[in-house]
Amino acid sequence: MTQQLILNQTIADGLDVIGDRWTLLILRSAFYGINRFDAFQAATGASRSTLTRRLNALIEHEIFYKHPYSSAANRFEYKFTEKGLGLLGPSLLAAKWESDWQTEDYIDIKGRLFHEHCGSYMTPKVICRACKGELSFDKVEWPNMAKQLDSQLEEIRTYNTQHRKRVNKQRNGHVGNSNLASLIGDRWTLLVLIASFLGVQRYDAFLNSLSTPPSVLSERLKQLVANNIFSKVEYQKNPPRHNYVLTEKGKSLFPFVMTLRQWVASESADCATPLKHSCCGKPLKIDVVCDQCDQRPWPSDMQYHHQK
Ligand SMILES: [Zn+2]
Ligand SMILES: [Zn+2]
Structure with missing residues (x-):
């Protein structure tokens, strides 16, 4: 049902x-x-x-x-x-x-996706458009981390301004400008995630690189730990200090976040520095394909089969 x-x-x-x-x-x-x-x-x-x-x-x-x-x-x-x-x-x-x-x-x-094109049940697979290699967490080069974070921050500033304006008009204003987190989710959380994909692990490093208000950052980190996206690993006893390390669950968000970013980038003129796929050295364009036939599925050739 x-x-x-x-x-x-x-x-x-x-x-x-x-x-x-x-x-x-x-x-x-x-x-x-x-x-x-x-x-x-x-x-x-x-x-x-x-x-x-x-x-x-x-x-x-x-x-x-x-x-x-x-x-x-x-x-x-x-x-x-x-x-x-x-x-x-x-x-x-x-x-x-x-x-x-x-x-x-x-x-x-409970259900499975059926890909009519190849006549198989499919699981989405994320590949590099150039070399068709499967995308993995450690095979993406970020050309300039500082610049990456800068451009992300610029988005946040824009978002916050627009968001505030809109919230005044609209009580439950879940909309901001037309990029991903205003549409799907919390921008700070995504930013923390992206920073961590870039290798940031320490509270101070998040704070410095993201300019997140400390209370917001603490709250988001707490949520991410509670949801098993990060694990807290102590690196100093006295006073206690922790690294926030991506769990397997957290790492597995990578393809989702990357495809969302790509979608945002394709819809806005100057968002996001191009990334490189280190396997083939080409600028990274991601395709989500059917794992059975390696073709990109289309809504009209997918069926969702419910299971009892
Ligand atoms: Zn490639
Ligand atoms: Zn297929």
């Missing part, structure tokens, strides 16, 4: 750390073919007001557009724009991540 798309609370808590679970759920449902309000509601379990807000935000961000399906009543379907279709990869990876890290009491998402 449609209720199967509802996330288990534990996973949802994890997702709250990296993103807005409603938005991710709505996107996923839409990629599985859902496109009407009532069906979204049944699939996601969101309240009418929550769903209305998220759908409006997705339209505002030009992820969806409204398409009337009945002229008699004022009825619409929500369809992906070109830009919205670009979120297929991140959406598949978010689903994979949840499924990979499900806890024992995780029972809700």
Whole structure:
């Protein structure tokens, strides 16, 4: 049944750390073919007001557009724009991540993706477009870490200004400008994650490199530890000092974060310094492909088969 798309609370808590679970759920449902309000509601379990807000935000961000399906009543379907279709990869990876890290009491998402193109059940695989090699955490070169963080920070400053303005207008303002964290999640958390992908481990280093307000940073680090994204490793006894080290669960967020970043970069003119794939030395362009046939799936040739 449609209720199967509802996330288990534990996973949802994890997702709250990296993103807005409603938005991710709505996107996923839409990629599985859902496109009407009532069906979204049944699939996601969101309240009418929550769903209305998220759908409006997705339209505002030009992820969806409204398409009337009945002229008699004022009825619409929500369809992906070109830009919205670009979120297929991140959406598949978010689903994979949840499924990979499900806890024992995780029972809700039971189903498999069927790729009609090759006639197989598929798992998304992340590859380098140039050499087709699978992307891994340690095979990406960041040309200039300081510059990376700078450009990320600039985004944050822009976001914070716009966000504040908008919150004044809109009480539950979950929208900012049109990049990823304003849409999917908490910007500071993503930034902390990205810094840690770049090798930052210590509280002071996060503080210095990100210019995060200390209280915000402490809070986010605490959440990330609680969700087993970081583990705290003591490097000094007196006074006690810790490194925040990515766990396997944390490292496995890498492809998701990278594809999201790529999507953001493709939608904004000057975001993000190009990264390099150290296996082939080419600028890194990521493709999310079917692990069975190595082709990029398309919403129209994927089916979601529920399992009982
Ligand atoms: Zn490559
Ligand atoms: Zn396939």
